Amino acid sequence: MTTMRAAVFQGPGKIILQEKPIPAVGPGDALIRITTTTICGTDVHILKGEYPVQPGLTIGHEPVGIIEKLGSNVTGYREGQRVIAGAICPSFHSYACQDGCASQDGQAHGHGYKPMGGWRFGNTIDGTQAEYVLVPDAQANLAPIPDALTDEQVLMCPDIMSTGFAGAEQANIKIGDIVAVFAQGPIGLCATAGARLRGASKIIVVDGIEERLAIARLMGADATVNFRQVDVVDEILRLTDGRGVDASIEALGTQATFEAALRVLKPGGTLSSLGVYSTDLHIPLGPFAAGLGDHRIVTSLCPGGKERMRRLMNVIETARVDLAPLVTHHYKLDDIEAAYDLFAHQRDGVLKVAITP
Amino acid sequence: MTTMRAAVFQGPGKIILQEKPIPAVGPGDALIRITTTTICGTDVHILKGEYPVQPGLTIGHEPVGIIEKLGSNVTGYREGQRVIAGAICPSFHSYACQDGCASQDGQAHGHGYKPMGGWRFGNTIDGTQAEYVLVPDAQANLAPIPDALTDEQVLMCPDIMSTGFAGAEQANIKIGDIVAVFAQGPIGLCATAGARLRGASKIIVVDGIEERLAIARLMGADATVNFRQVDVVDEILRLTDGRGVDASIEALGTQATFEAALRVLKPGGTLSSLGVYSTDLHIPLGPFAAGLGDHRIVTSLCPGGKERMRRLMNVIETARVDLAPLVTHHYKLDDIEAAYDLFAHQRDGVLKVAITP
């Protein structure tokens, strides 16, 4: 067998399943047979033509699978082993990686900016919504799955969980902090779980869908705010006795959530931003304290690499967090176009869709 | 003698010298006889009515003087001792102070935001452009001047040097970093000196006045960019081989400097902002990498307290930095209205004016 099925971006509005050659394996690569993958909000941006990707590219960046073939230079693994790899799949040998910024691999020494940093699967190389995916820099990126964990249990690790947790980690949370998380989609839910893991003593979450707010409570939220029912800023200031929050996490990528995250932030606090914005942002002078509020605004791109994946899987294996409620739907790879239709329109309470070839 | 001369804000456009009672000394206070003080850019904002201050308040926040009288609870000092105190004069017992954010003293538990954090002298209490100033929380704020140092040598410590250095400290500079500093007024010059002290290996400074760029070289700049002659962003990208800078420091408070500081920043870099802005800010999507650039934007308000002042004076005493070139003019307190006129119009190459009663 030399070909495989793959979900391929054909141009705006069009992702179709087609046959492609199974890729050849170079000395530093590994070929993974996908057993489970999923669709991400970014894939929908690509589908809609809002995010530039070359037509012909296989989409998807969340691989769970089995090593089919190892490159000649990759050691310490065996064919048949179950593995995952992070969505961002850094080389770890670049200047940026060595400088502590692996997610921006390849960015630090070129002219201009690329909006997605070091993200490769389904962005600059063929992705994971296929029967097979080629993992580059495999020695740095293949992360063995503990036997006790199912595919679905680790399906959030490559992107959603790594990103959401990064939002909490970069928020500089201290024990006893009050943290607000804006938007409770999959990444926001993981940010809530991450804030809980870092020791926040009160977590306030914001969304407009009650089902998501209910799941947020399972992830560790103490208080929920439905923006369709109350003024979010007033309500959070009320919940904090007018003090504001120690840290706020933005998990959607809009002016409204960014601005609210700033308006509820105490002087000296951190705004940790995870969203992919599609417009310029506006910082209102007052909440920014005219630049004198000792604020920090930080953005994070999904950390990758086998060590990150190992840690995240450990968190799941020791039952610190259960992300099972995030997988709401299941589809076969053959039906991926239907899965995109459901996911893109956010029908039927969908959070994440498990795709199996 | 029960009265003193003081420069008092009367309303927009009007700061006049008048007689005022010498303040009474409470148990935690100290009365300082001012021997040297100065005018800050913020004072000019007040003068112009751009920054809200109660009419009747004595202006100024950079005290060098002699202890005239100590409150009953203040120990370890003696009357007649030469001291300075920081512009921000924190209590150090508030929640914000104990939480590591002394400059935002009193801010963390109230409703809403005050644009100047914990700044007190010449903002919420009488200031230093007078014959005497009352220092609250004196135990925490009086910093003895080493005998070897003159008034003028320590005149920058209470605000300009503490603020400028904070810009460098918060920029997260590592040995070998390339740092750009936008605007080379007094604070920007101190940020340049601070970046040098933290180990930046290449410091690029930006201003439109050649005299300031020349002084910047004395403070440690390696390359200068005159924004009247070249496109700043293009030039800095050229000077860094297209790589961008590891950290950029904004020291003016305008959209143009803020935006340029972001445009030259590498993914993973830090934008350290010091300026007092007077308009909302705009973050362009591309340079912000759509929120995915692992950027940090931090703002800082002048650190105060006796330990900070002690450290800054040590830096001057051991000749790490010589800020003498910043004091370009001298005035008597009686002539302070003329000093404001010179300083507000930035005539005659003025950087800082030493005022002596």
Added chain:
Amino acid sequence: MTTMRAAVFQGPGKIILQEKPIPAVGPGDALIRITTTTICGTDVHILKGEYPVQPGLTIGHEPVGIIEKLGSNVTGYREGQRVIAGAICPSFHSYACQDGCASQDGQAHGHGYKPMGGWRFGNTIDGTQAEYVLVPDAQANLAPIPDALTDEQVLMCPDIMSTGFAGAEQANIKIGDIVAVFAQGPIGLCATAGARLRGASKIIVVDGIEERLAIARLMGADATVNFRQVDVVDEILRLTDGRGVDASIEALGTQATFEAALRVLKPGGTLSSLGVYSTDLHIPLGPFAAGLGDHRIVTSLCPGGKERMRRLMNVIETARVDLAPLVTHHYKLDDIEAAYDLFAHQRDGVLKVAITP
């Protein structure tokens, strides 16, 4: 009424209950009527004459009570209000406090070293095992108790919980870390709870008493090691597949625990030490990697101040941690000598004793 009962250190082996004057309240002080306090292991060191304290001093440093009288300079509180104060009761205005090391208040500018840093209650001033205690620097140290919490729920905050959590906070724990905690007395149990709160994914605890190991599981331990049954170092290396732990926390103060904590530590890991040692320590060359292991050894002294107390009480109020299992016994202040007898001999499974006047 001008006198009160107080547990007073008379000399080695002798702590007795006696009458003492109720202290006068200075402008910066507050007089607290104790409603609950407790005995700490350090008190037993004092009782045994192993730790130098002036005879005549009231012992105890964990106050829960009601404001009886406020000094004239203390604002924002009311008499009758329920409060706690940390065991270390820093001024927050000293050089050490402003330099980020409040627990070493008063230490940074004197000759020589004092083994207990800034610890005051029951060490350099009268303590809390009495009907009343005088709190110095009350503005910085009085922490109001949330109405929903009982005395016993907050009784661990002033010392045990603050110290144990500091051990976890200083261990530099990252999400997914494996952490070992050596000794599961009250402080070790709180270190276990703290490690859990910071996101450790596997927590291994060591003690020789099965009851303590059982409580450790309630506090968040994943695996327990009884040093009376197995070789601790071998067992922890086995539990970590030979990898060692990312961080180890020492919570006893002996060569054996310190050395084991080092022997199981991975290269690049942190040994966070909480114990009060009574002998010189010995660092074996091999586990120290001859000084080339990128190790960190950090020691911590109980953080104090009202902000720290506020945070710890929040953690309890939001049910992140339940320290109720630590209070195993109850005594009246009149029976405190019997309480010391029980506690010093560690009879009857005692962990902490609640003392009520």
Added chain:
Amino acid sequence: MTTMRAAVFQGPGKIILQEKPIPAVGPGDALIRITTTTICGTDVHILKGEYPVQPGLTIGHEPVGIIEKLGSNVTGYREGQRVIAGAICPSFHSYACQDGCASQDGQAHGHGYKPMGGWRFGNTIDGTQAEYVLVPDAQANLAPIPDALTDEQVLMCPDIMSTGFAGAEQANIKIGDIVAVFAQGPIGLCATAGARLRGASKIIVVDGIEERLAIARLMGADATVNFRQVDVVDEILRLTDGRGVDASIEALGTQATFEAALRVLKPGGTLSSLGVYSTDLHIPLGPFAAGLGDHRIVTSLCPGGKERMRRLMNVIETARVDLAPLVTHHYKLDDIEAAYDLFAHQRDGVLKVAITP
């Protein structure tokens, strides 16, 4: 030509120059023709049999040279290009590297401890005192030399400068700190230069050789202490008004220097240890404050990788530091046995010896 001359360890007391095959180049390797190298104190430990190395291994770990041949997978370099590589030559793809501890590459997942972490050249693989050296993981480790710099100017980067600077970086130096550096051999001198670069306002150095103390002043020392003439601890406490130092850096590897570094350290301070110890260490109880001094003891192993080398060369190129005074002697590779004789006996004021094939 298929053979080359190399300085080979034959057993204790015996390093001789012999012919060896020029190594074959694998896909991830690069073959470097050495143009300059040097002898390190660790090499003398090996020579004396104090540090275990396989007989037959080529010694040396400080390469300056020209790319002779690139492996097929190495991109972005060209043959003929001048490069250096760090003494520690990490893969950057291991778990330890991804976890932020590249110097301990390969250590985090094995049983037991290896005293030299990830050090490879002249330790686990053939070293640099030869005509050619094979660089593994070349993509991560080859660092191009700026044209303006001579071989000798960058000769300290691979080890001495990287290690000495790490000692300063890990000492957590803040602007205005007082820092003591114990021993002013090549690494201690670089630690002094590093402390200066990080903003220490007073640097006190200790050695027994006046020539070294004189060079220390060129590197940035403010005060020198000759341990042959005064009691080091008393003198440093005197120089700091009894306060102690904010950070102390140990750069020799003996109980005496380690202990003195602790004895002069303020509560809350950091002891940054660089030395290779050859005996167990002893921590005296008093200076360790019985474990309650909020001290940090950190050890560091020479950081490597092309980004680190790039930064260090930038520091030299912009004249922040001039390490030329450290190269005191020059030898041909043919005379390396004489160079070892001079260096091992520390004759003739030797600091570092440049070796050229």
